[in-house]
Amino acid sequence: MATINQAAVKQDLYDAVNGEWLKSAEIPADHASTGGFMDLVDAIEKTLMHDFDAMADRDTDPDDPQLAEFIKFYRLTKDFKQRDAAGAKPILPCLNQIDSLRDFADLQHRMPDWIYDGLPLPFSLDVDADMKNTKVNALFAQAPGTILPDKTYYDEGNQSGPKLLAVYAKMMTELLQKIGYDEADAQAVVDDALKFDRLIVPWVKSAEEAADYSKMYNPRKFKAFTNTSRYLDLAAITYSVIDGNPDMVILPEPAYFDHFNEVVNPDNFGIMKNWMKAKLVQRLSGYLSDELRTLATTYSRTLSGQAEPRSKEKSAYYLAAGTFDQVVGLYYGHKYFGEAAKADVHHMVEKMIDVYKRRLEANTWLSAATRAKAITKLNHLGIQVGYPDKLEAVYKQFKTHTPAEGGNVLSNVLNFSRIARKTMFAKWGQPTDRTRWEMSADTVNAYYHPFMNIIVFPAAILQAPFYSLDQSSSANYGGIGAVIAHEISHAFDNNGALFDEFGNLNNWWTDADTAHFKELAKAMITEFDGLDFAGAKVNGTLTVSENIADAGGLSCAEEAAKGESDVDLTAFFTNWAMIWRMKATKQYMQLLLSIDVHAPAKLRANVQPKNLDDFYSTFKIEPGDPMYLAPADRVQIW
Known part of the structure; x- marks a missing residue:
């Protein structure tokens, strides 16, 4: 270990140790930071990409069946020729489903499938340990996330909020046009998405509020929870994914559900649909063509100051490895x-x-x-x-469908999501796994x-x-x-x-x-x-x-x-x-x-x-x- 100047430590320990490194260190264009942790991340990325690229280039798959399915999927994420040729086509069935929604009864009918697919909805259900009896898995209901990274960004005095929303609006308008909307329709979708987002903001927690774990535990009797909405049958929705009759639901953000009807109601149905579309397009563009993938990172890169998007090669690796x-x-x-x-x-x-x-x-x-x-x-x-x-065990159910079998990156991701969510919901009421x-x-x-x-x-x-x-x-x-x-x-x-x-x-x-x-x-x-x-x-x-x-x-x-x-x-x-x-x-x-x-x-x-x-x-x-x-x-x- 290098020697350290004691006089420099008296001024600033961090600078005394890292000063020379700081002078020469450069943040890679596709990063927002570099340093101790990130250097290890980059080294592991390089090692694993080398290994997996070699496996993907072989005619034979690895002996390990789960690793073999991963390599099949990695080949798909790397095939930008096929992804670019498909363009936005893989996402259109999902968008058409939202476009065709008539009313809350129609949404109610389709919601079980959408919950399993992890598509944007005005609330979500999940299963985790009951915080007061952690031997058993309980049911949680969550509020949706906001467009800006924290509710404090919406405060009147916050100068970053409006600038970031302008970047988001421009990105989403361009994305929607590239997917097939005309400019006026794309603008209308984005305007509505921003309006619906604003309805959510007052009732969700800031990062500071969410940092207090004790305030996450807000159990509500199941009947009281199902009475939360006048326009959606929350009991029927829950029964469609949970095999049994929950006694209670835990609400980490109870204020959102206290004001649910002010947000999710027939007057707001149109803007909620467009919010769902915008959320869907932003979330799933990374699984489409390279043009849509890079465009969809504009907002997040602005947030972090990252100069360039990841390369195609790195993005394919992280997409597959993350799955x-x-x-x-x-x-x-x-x-x-x-x-x-x-x-x-x-x-x-x-x-x-x-x-x-x-x-x-x-x-x-x-x-x-x-x-x-x-x-x-x-x-x-x-x-x-x-x-x-x-x-x-859930990974043993992951089977990659190749283009010859009618599969693409997005269809596989949605299928994996469905398997994982069904597995998660099946854990409700079951013992937790501490391992x-x-x-x-x-x-x-x-x-x-x-x-x-x-x-x-x-x-x-x-x-x-x-x-x-x-x-x-x-x-x-x-x-x-x-x-x-x-x-x-x-x-x-x-x-x-x-x-x-x-x-x-x-x-x-x-x-x-x-x-x-x-x-x-x-x-x-x-x-x-x-x-x-x-x-x-x-x-x-x-x-x-x-x-x-x-x-x-x-x-x-x-x-x-x-x-x-x-x-x-x-x-x-x-x-x-x-x-x-x-x-x-x-x-x-x-x-x-x-x-x-x-x-x-x-x-x-x-x-x-x-x-x-x-x-x-x-x-x-x-x-x-x-x-x-x-x-x-x-x-x-x-």
């Missing part, structure tokens, strides 16, 4: 990670849990009762490392699932700079060790702390401990709230859970590093700053500030070390140095 994500993940995990590395990292996770347990046992601000419950939760924490033990992975093994990320009380570390993140046998133990603890402890800390952040050892929403805290924890969480909000970044300010409330997890992760990882014979805290803090290196467009940084529950990468690197006393002694940081934070202002929770 068969767990198949691709298992291939990557077995070939490039393996059982030995899986066992080694699993052992490292267990070591970090032991460190965490010792810290909980020594905790001075929790009562004995709450501390014992916290340790119980830790003892029940599930660990998933590298890749799943087996492939989900199920929600990320594929080739994903550069990690997560804690509060409903399952599990931590998951896909193979893709388990490499340098996060983890390597060529790095010192301290560097590894500053990388993957902090990431592991971060995910453990999520079990005890302001959201995770609401769930017990089984993942149930269940208060296991004493009132006094809850009050104390809320004060500590407020201090973390204050530490980040209003920090200047990219011409905007950090929202401390939006990012509090991730900041609590970062603080706990870094503190716990540091203790683990200090327990090794070769401890080197300079290497520890250096690698911590290095994993967060990131260069991004201003638009992307501002977008993340609005919707991302994580603080900006530079601030994650710089702020959290200030909370640790050893940071000051390691780099001889003193009052007056920009990186100095008075002891009274240092936030230490876990």
Whole structure:
């Protein structure tokens, strides 16, 4: 690891570690950012595209049947000659269905098929763990998403909102014309879509509101839910996809359903139809010709500041890999990670849990009762490392239909969607699967699932700079060790702390401990709230859970590093700053500030070390140095 200038660290840890890299790093034209995480993503993309292109070029398919179906589908997504020749034809049957809708009774009749196909509707149903009894899958009803990325973009003082809507309107008008609408009709569809979108906005949550998991759980008696709409028979719609009689439905956004009739009614039927058309075209254009695919990315690229769309080759890879994500993940995990590395990292996770347990046992601000419950939760924490033990059975039903069999990219995607949704709805009322992975093994990320009380570390993140046998133990603890402890800390952040050892929403805290924890969480909000970044300010409330997890992760990882014979805290803090290196467009940084529950990468690197006393002694940081934070202002929770 490169040497680090101590004087520079006193000014800015992140810049001291990453300054030279920042000077020379260039954001690829088809990216909105580059850096530690993205470098790994790009390397995996290159490796897997090389492998799969070679397989696709062979006359024989892989022996693994699911991998063979993926390669067949990948050949289809790569065949732009066929896709360009078909143009918009594959989407026309879907559009014709919407065009031919006469009234709500007609929509009611067709809705089961549309739910299975995942087509745009003014609400959606899905199945997930019941947050108060996570052993069983419950029924959820969701509000639709808005066109702009967050409801705050619609606020009168938000200058980005109108500009983005203008980009969206222009893109959609052009898309609809290329699909076959004349200019006047295309404009009318877009105008109506924007009107209907506005009706949704007041009743959905902002990113900040949605970041509070406890407010997701709003169970409603099934009969009360079915009375939500005067114009759609919600009971009949539910029975058409659920085999049984639900007692309740969980509404993460109850206000939308409280005002459902103001949005979904005969007066708005026409504009709702056009909203459905616009949503459909935007969502499905990526499966059509290259011209339609690239045009349909205009709005998202404007949002993120991405200069160019992905190449045809990359888009074909991501389309296919995204559809068969767990198949691709298992291939990557077995070939490039393996059982030995899986066992080694699993052992490292267990070591970090032991460190965490010792810290909980020594905790001075929790009562004995709450501390014992916290340790119980830790003892029940599930660990998933590298890749799943087996492939989900649903992928065995995925059969790719070639053009000779009447198939195209879109028809296959719709068929796969139907299979996946039928499988999901069949899980209603059934036991949950705690072993199920929600990320594929080739994903550069990690997560804690509060409903399952599990931590998951896909193979893709388990490499340098996060983890390597060529790095010192301290560097590894500053990388993957902090990431592991971060995910453990999520079990005890302001959201995770609401769930017990089984993942149930269940208060296991004493009132006094809850009050104390809320004060500590407020201090973390204050530490980040209003920090200047990219011409905007950090929202401390939006990012509090991730900041609590970062603080706990870094503190716990540091203790683990200090327990090794070769401890080197300079290497520890250096690698911590290095994993967060990131260069991004201003638009992307501002977008993340609005919707991302994580603080900006530079601030994650710089702020959290200030909370640790050893940071000051390691780099001889003193009052007056920009990186100095008075002891009274240092936030230490876990």
